[in-house]
Amino acid sequence: MKDDTIQIDKATAADAPRLFEVWEASVRATHDFLSEEAIATLVPLVRELLGTFAPLYCLRDAAGAPYAFIGVADGNIEMLFVHPERRGGGAGRALAAFAIGTLGATRVDVNEQNGQAAGFYARMGFRQVGRSARDPFGHPYPILHLELA
Structure with missing residues (x-):
């Protein structure tokens, strides 16, 4: 569903429960390499992060x-999630362009097994500059380190 009137808004504390729902739906749609146990392990971490990241x-x-939502810190896109029902309508592209143009984002890390995200960021102009064999939690999910070309 294409929307030419996309407007980016700052999330509020009251949005946290819905942001979590967006995260969970997005992860279930795109992170098929994660087991139910792995997702369950992430739930409390993500709930806390969504309550504190600003x-x-x-x-x-x-x-x-x-x-859909995005968080950027120190020039790094830390999170970008779009509800699966809204994928393909320009939400991710709009948020990434906002992060680059307005928030100064030049880097992002993506799970290597999430080919959709790696392809998306490649289309946005990011190129791989490194790789880690494990995610930040020490799990065996390789991370690609990307930078804006």
Whole structure:
């Protein structure tokens, strides 16, 4: 669903439960390499992160509920999630362009097994500059380190 009137808004503390729902739906749609146990392990970490990471920016539906969000710190896109029902409509592209153009993002890390994300960032102009065999939690999910070309 294409929307030419995409408006980026700062998320509020009240948005945290919906942001978590977006995260979980997105992860289940794109991170098929994660087991249920691995997702369950991430749940408390993500809930805490969504409650403390600031600022987060989001896109909202007609009712005002977030359906996509992004967080950037020190020039690094730390998170970008789009609800699966809204994928393909430009939300991720709009948020990434905002992160690059407005927030100064030049780097992002992606799971190597998440080919959709790696391809998305390649289309946005990012190139691989490194690789780690394990994720930041020490799990055997290789991470690709990307930088804006």
